[in-house]
Amino acid sequence: MSFTYARTLVSGSVISDLEGDKLILPPFVLEELLRTASQSIPGDFSDAQLPYPITFQITNPKTRLVTHGGVLEFNAKDEKAYLPKWMHDSLSLTNGSEVTIRLKELPKGTWARFRPMNADYKEIPDYRAAFEGYLRSHYTTLTAGEILTIKQADSSYQFLVESLKPSNAVRIVDTDLELEIEPLDAGHNAFKAFKGDTENDIQVEKIVNGKVSKNTYAYWNVLGIEKLHGLNIELRILSGDADLIVSIVRNPTVDAHLWSNFETATKKNIFIPATNSEYATSNELAIGVHGFSDEPTSYELEITSSDQPSKSNDSEIAIINDVNENSPGYAKCDNCGSWIPERTITLHSNFCLRNNIKCNLCGKVMLKGEEQKHWHCTYCNKVGDYLEKEKHIFIFHTSRQCSCGFEVESLPGLAQHKRTTCPEKLITCRFCYNLVKQGSPSTNQHDLLEGLTAHESYCGGRTTTCVKCHQPVVLKNIATHNMMHEIEKQNRKLPPLCRNKNCVRIAADNVLKLCAICFGPFWSPTADPEKKMLYTRVARKYHSQLTTGCGQSWCKNLHCATGNSSPQDPTTAALSLTPLLKQLQLSTTAFMYLCVDEQTTKKRTLANILYKGEDGGGFEGEYADEFCVYALEVENGDLSAARKWLIDNAPKVKWVP
Incomplete structure (x- = not known):
């Protein structure tokens, strides 16, 4: 940069949406920058070249506090400079205070160390990727001593910029910045203690007891899971009523889970088969017990490893009854439908008609008087006790609205929406590895087929350089690009090696398929259509190798007296070379064994x-x-x-x- 520029402006009101270190400046600042840059160039100042990126030193002239930043836009409608809130606070500015911006070219940053301001940073799945993605999108510079805010979905994490290299203020555009996070031991311990207060561990094949109040949760993290088998999760209600919810992420809720059982029953079961993809690929399994009744609910929770769901008492009775169906000596009761021995069918029928009544809709048999409690849902096929009606309607037939505006008729439906199509669902982007909201479905048909979310479709549109061919590649096309390299690798062909087993050169176009150097001693311009002279020379070469050797100390040719340290007499050598010559004459791929250089x-x-x-x-x-x-x-x-x-x-x- 061969020119200087400084301007004092008035700070505008804080814009809450302004993130990172980028300012919004009036248009005349850009005009002044261009005019200053072109002072040595005759003609229109629009031809002037500004440095990239444009970075400023920003100073409060009253307090002499200094920081650095870039520029977002030159479109401020008034003659004010709009700064991010953190910068406003760091410089001790108030609305209407003077602020001086000075064009300053900063060195490229090579190394940065950050110190977390609290232990929450441990919640970031991949903080290095989070830094990379957020800095790339929102920051142009870094200044030692400033507080950096990293956003992940709806959460914010603050870090102190403790140290930088090669200077206390650097630019971070078009540079590889090495990151180092200073650990926060005390905070980390406090974080773990906090987590331990809200969650408990449960082992497979164990039974635990607990108590939960209305509209609160008791959470259990499952340990000792063998993914070769499925899981039976059984919640036994000792008093009150509670709901059973399960997920592969911690702290599931009634409107955010994978599996649930909201039935009003003393035993609630959830079976997760080993073939379930979410279960098979997850590292965690969390169970939530949600209190539903007004009084505190006491319960037992048991998890067993199994490949079959557990059976209720009703299903076992049904199986026993089915055994007697149409059996000799048994008759069916017209009232309750049970199969009764024929010798007692009359007594049973009289007793059954006096005491039992059968529902005309579902066929359930109950004691007379209980039909008043019997209930059929008008929205679905649910049948049960009338006491279950209020809860069933509340859980499955009460309209609910997601924070994204989507409406659904049940809590399980809302949970399914939140874990699938909800734009506010948090995902770890496969390209930037940040925890972000997935957004609305992608409008790109190819990206839809690839299962990319709207964020991933946008984020994957960035380019990177292929480490193999050094060509620019769109991130979301890397898999296809790598597949092309793999196909090229599998189809790669090389010219055949020299026929000489001891050589490493490429074969030349000659009758012996040797390289030019190995073929040299045998080449002859004399017409030899039957190759008699050629094979005679090869025989002489072999005979010389086997009897006297090449005399070179480095030789490792096993068909050379020097290489094998075993000289042969002329007769033995003649017998040894005969099969070599025969192979040579019969096959164009048979190896030759000739001495080579060191x-x-x-x-x-x-x-x-x-x-x-x-x-x-x-x-x-x-x-x-x-x-x-x-x-x-x-x-x-x-x-x-x-x-x-x-x-x-x-x-x-x-x-x-």
């Missing part, structure tokens, strides 16, 4: 280590020999780097057994 020998040794997995990074035959050789060429003989190249770029020949 550098090639070293590369071949390293390639063998990679191929056999002797470097500790794989197993023998996992990658083709050609790729092992090529990886070493790319990484200049670095064994560990070559292994990484194989993992990232080479298709596997076979998988781990």
